[in-house]
Amino acid sequence: MRAAVARAGRMVAADLPEPEPGDGHALVAVKACGICGSDLHTLRHAHHMLDVAEATGVGGAFDPELDYVMGHEYVAEVLELGPATDGVAIASGDLVVSIPVLIAGMELVPIGFSNDFAGGYAERMLLTAGACIPVPNGLDHRRAALTEPMAVGLHSVNKSGIKPGDAALVVGCGPIGLAIVVWLAAQGIEPIVASELSPRRRTLAAELGAHVVVDPREEPIFDAWRRVDGMRSVVVYEAVGVPGILDTVIFDAPSQARVLIAGVCMEPDTIRPLIGVVKEINLQFAFGYDPVEFAETLRAIAEGAIDVAPLITGRVGIDGVADAFDALADPEAHVKVLVEPDAPADLTPLGGTPPGH
């Protein structure tokens, strides 16, 4: 099968052996798989993965120096159920999503970060049959593919402990920052103040529910918050994830601010603890989501409680994934690009609202 392989720090298209379902597995045909910022990070910063593995055990069996197929934001059609799948709630032909964990024997494999099992940048892949959720309500495959990144946004909002009456400041409107804006708006939080360098993404943030959106080079986000509010308890969502941003937030935030760190900064970063101390800042790092949040996100998309279509800006075939990675370096060009194995190789814009499947 065709797959986009991460090899020695670059994306290359290649032919791989067909995956063979083991106990508890579903063999599925990928219909779409979003390209995640963390995939771009992983390709660039593979050397930090060893640090993470040592500290956490996460990704311990994954060697980024060897070939791997990324892709953990997939939606797929079930082709075949493997052995030991009696009683699972899915059948051949179902369109499904799942949390990206493959149970392989006694091992939990993070899908998309494994040398042994392909992620969603491939024609076919293996999923844990018991973890698959059928896509309901005839929801199209493109919106369904946003379940995973939107679940990250929901988890960030949940983990922040924001309450009605608090103000929300979203620093950075990439896919995660925008997902956070969507969930904050769905919860009626006001004001939602967002900052972002890219005009296109600023427009999207406003469309998705931010009440005030600023270019931080023209008006710092905390100034914008003081202009429109300045009184409420502040929850800051840091969704940039580059060195220096954390220190800037700590320096600029009001006393007692809570900062939810959703941006994944792969490099060591420097802060001034004394500033944090005097203001009694709270920093909450957030990661992923739980299975309940994942299922809740799929339901919210399928029922129309949140609209993810504006986030989907392009699609690309497997042979074009390398180009799409390059294109995503420009925040003005795209927000979420979907890899669709049956699409032409070239990266093609989608008009915001994809057709039903």
Next chain:
Amino acid sequence: MRAAVARAGRMVAADLPEPEPGDGHALVAVKACGICGSDLHTLRHAHHMLDVAEATGVGGAFDPELDYVMGHEYVAEVLELGPATDGVAIASGDLVVSIPVLIAGMELVPIGFSNDFAGGYAERMLLTAGACIPVPNGLDHRRAALTEPMAVGLHSVNKSGIKPGDAALVVGCGPIGLAIVVWLAAQGIEPIVASELSPRRRTLAAELGAHVVVDPREEPIFDAWRRVDGMRSVVVYEAVGVPGILDTVIFDAPSQARVLIAGVCMEPDTIRPLIGVVKEINLQFAFGYDPVEFAETLRAIAEGAIDVAPLITGRVGIDGVADAFDALADPEAHVKVLVEPDAPADLTPLGGTPPGH
């Protein structure tokens, strides 16, 4: 009057003009004033104060390049009430403590961090009469002088949100770490695991209520916690405050750990956010206490609910403050040294339990 003055990064004894009480002030004679680690920090790291002032407004009117008299852990006898003090709850001859803030006209002056008003390393000083609390129960002046640092410990424990059933890990057993141990023990938290390089302070930590105390060079604190518990939710109290310790805690802590940052690291510090993200660490910076916590601390000491005597290891006259600052660089030599204006200059050990006043 005689005072220990911070001048150009050094402590020098000098004669200063007598303070004159303004509206709302009490003129008091200092009986004892603890030397705080933050005073040692301030002397060494005055250049960072501008950063803090810019980010927070705290200390904005304070220029550490000019002379100042530190000392914010004082207990004092009221000599005279100034104008506009009708109805205050104190009278001449009362032994009092107060939160270290002087109301001077429209200004709030942080006592001990001002070029205009002397702190407690002086024979006499001005306090906000309405903020003074008489020391109750005939409590001796030495124990009463521990109100302020013990209030810092209480605030750290309160701010951490620790609950019965959680495990507490105290990293560093200086005065603040030990104060935290005292309050955790008073709240019945178990286990309390503490780490500290100095044998003397390890002995004190155990005496004050820590269940397990380790030398981190022999057994890392998280290993000690896993040995005796390993199951409970973990709250870590970082009470060291040197560069690198935060990253070590984040790297070693279990997933979902909450870290209360009570150590005041004056220098920029480097962390690896990715490790924090994957473990969803929470970092809560804490600073000071509120007036209710301050009063609660005095009451707890006066009623014998907590015992602070073991923390008091020496006293020194005003002319010996410079030597005491040097001595406090050795964690084995002392824990809390009290400046007593009527004591001989030489730093003298106190046997742990001071006599009544």
